[in-house]
Amino acid sequence: MSLSEIQNRIHAEERRVGREVGSTRLIAVSKVQPNERVAEVLAQGHRLFGENKVQEAAGKWPVFRAQYDDVEVHLLGPLQTNKVRQAMGLFQAIHSLDRPKLAKVLARLAQELGHCPDLFIQVNTGEEEQKAGVMPAAADAFITECRDLDLPIVGLMCIPPEGEEPSLHFALLRKIAERNGIAGLSMGMSSDFERAVAMGASHVRVGSAIFGARDYG
Ligand SMILES: *Cc1c(COP(=O)(O)O)cnc(C)c1O
Numbered sequence: 001m002s003l004s005e006i007q008n009r010i011h012a013e014e015r016r017v018g019r020e021v022g023s024t025r026l027i028a029v030s031k032v033q034p035n036e037r038v039a040e041v042l043a044q045g046h047r048l049f050g051e052n053k054v055q056e057a058a059g060k061w062p063v064f065r066a067q068y069d070d071v072e073v074h075l076l077g078p079l080q081t082n083k084v085r086q087a088m089g090l091f092q093a094i095h096s097l098d099r100p101k102l103a104k105v106l107a108r109l110a111q112e113l114g115h116c117p118d119l120f121i122q123v124n125t126g127e128e129e130q131k132a133g134v135m136p137a138a139a140d141a142f143i144t145e146c147r148d149l150d151l152p153i154v155g156l157m158c159i160p161p162e163g164e165e166p167s168l169h170f171a172l173l174r175k176i177a178e179r180n181g182i183a184g185l186s187m188g189m190s191s192d193f194e195r196a197v198a199m200g201a202s203h204v205r206v207g208s209a210i211f212g213a214r215d216y217g
Helices: 004-015 037-045 054-065 083-092 100-113 136-148 166-179 193-198
Strands: 024-029 050-052 070-076 094-095 118-122 153-159 185-186 203-206
Touching: 004 193, 004 203, 024 037, 037 054, 050 118, 054 070, 054 083, 054 100, 070 083, 070 185, 070 193, 070 203, 094 100, 100 136, 118 136, 136 153, 153 166, 166 185, 166 193, 185 203
Parallel strands: 024 050, 024 203, 050 070, 070 094, 094 118, 118 153, 153 185
Antiparallel strands: none
C-alpha cells in the first residue's frame, strides 16, 4: 500500500466514526527499511517516522535531518538506561517509558539538558510475561510517579498480544488514559490501525503496510 492510501484509509475511518479528519498522526515505522525507501517517503512529504533502536536511528537520521530540518523521529522500542542521553538527542518522542528506573534517569537528564522529548508510557495491556510495559493495575501509580518527577507525559502506548482482538486492548488503554487525564494514545499498527483510529488513537504506528515487509536477512 502506498503512503497516500494509508493516509486516505485513516481519514475515511476518522470520518466514519465522527472524528476530526486529520486528527490521527501517522508514524511511518522505518526500522530495518533500506534508506532508499525512507528517502522515497520523505520525498512524498511525510515527516514523522518511528524507529525501534537507538543505534540504528543514530546511523540513519542525522543524515536525513540535514536534508529535512522539520523531520520528527519517535523511539518505539525498549530503551536501556545507558542509552537515554543519546536517545534524548535523537528523538522528539519516546513511546516506551515503562519503569521507575528509566523515569528517574530521564528526569535527571531533563534537568541537566533543559529539555525532554515527549513521553508515552507503555502499558502491557495483555499482561504478557515477555512484553515490556507497566501492568494495567500499576499504571495509575506509575503515571503519578512520572508526573511527580515533572516528566512530560503526553500519552500511553500499547502493543496488543498476537491473536487477540486488538480493540479490547485499545479500549483498556483509552480507559486508563481517560481516568488520568492523558490525551495521547499511541496504538495501532499495519494490521489494525483502522480499529485504533476508531478507538481514538492520536498516533498510529505503521511500518510494513507503507514500506513493505522488513528484510532482516
Ligand atoms: C515494528 C513496530 C511497529 C510497526 O509494525 P508493522 O506491523 O510493520 O506496522 C509499530 N510499533 C512498534 C512498537 C513496532 O516495534
